Amino acid sequence: QVQLVESGGDSVQAGGSLRLSCAASGYTYSINLMGWFRQTPGKEREGVATISRGGGSTYYADSVKGRFTISEDKAKNTVYLQMNSLTPEDTAMYYCAAAGWTLRPLSAETFGYWSQGTQVTVSS
Numbered sequence: 001q002v003q004l005v006e007s008g009g010d011s012v013q014a015g016g017s018l019r020l021s022c023a024a025s026g027y028t029y030s031i032n033l034m035g036w037f038r039q040t041p042g043k044e045r046e047g048v049a050t051i052s053r054g055g056g057s058t059y060y061a062d063s064v065k066g067r068f069t070i071s072e073d074k075a076k077n078t079v080y081l082q083m084n085s086l087t088p089e090d091t092a093m094y095y096c097a098a099a100g101w102t103l104r105p106l107s108a109e110t111f112g113y114w115s116q117g118t119q120v121t122v123s124s
Contacts, residue, residue, distance in 0.1 A: 002026045002113040006096045009118030012086055016122070020081040022096030022115060033099040034079045035059070035070065037108055038092035038120075045095070047106030049081060059105040063089070086122045093117040 008020035024031060035050025049070040050059045058070055069082045083090065095118075097111035104110045 002028065002031060002098050004096045004098060004113055004115040006094070006115040006118050008081075009094060009120050011121040011123065014087055014122055014124050016086050017082070017084045018086065018120060019083070020094060020096075020118065020120075022079050022081075024077040024079075024098055024113075028077045030100050031077075031098045031113075033102045033105055033110070034072070035097055035105070035111075036079075036081045037095045037097055037111075038090075039095070039117075040092045045108045046092075047108065048094070050097075050105045051079060052102055052105075057102070057105075061106060083120070086120075088122050088124050090120060091122050092120060094120050 003025045006022040032053045036048040037045045038048050039045040051070045051072050055072045067085045071080045096115040098113040099111040
């Protein structure tokens with residue numbers, strides 16, 4: 001099993017920045033892909049950004065390209081999501097996720113491990 005603990009959600013004004021962190025524990029050797037998803041009420045969970053183990057490949061939703069950056073500290077089994085130029089449309093519950101494979105890296109179906117979620121609220 002893999003456990004994921006995230007932090008960093010908050011309320012900010014439009015144009016501001018936040019950094020989310022997600023630390024993995026347990027059978028971390030089984031992880032090949034980690035990343036972030038977000039969800040708002042009534043909508044499907046959306047892939048935001050993911051990164052392959054070792055950081056060789058990153059994947060971003062079109063809506064966040066150029067504003068969000070995902071990174072990894074492999075020694076700490078931690079991934080980060082730096083979010084800049086936030087807009088109200090970024091308001092959502094953000095979830096960290098981990099997967100044992102890298103097929104379809106922005107699809108929620110790929111991921112078997114999930115965090116509890118952290119709220120990000122961007123006000124105009």
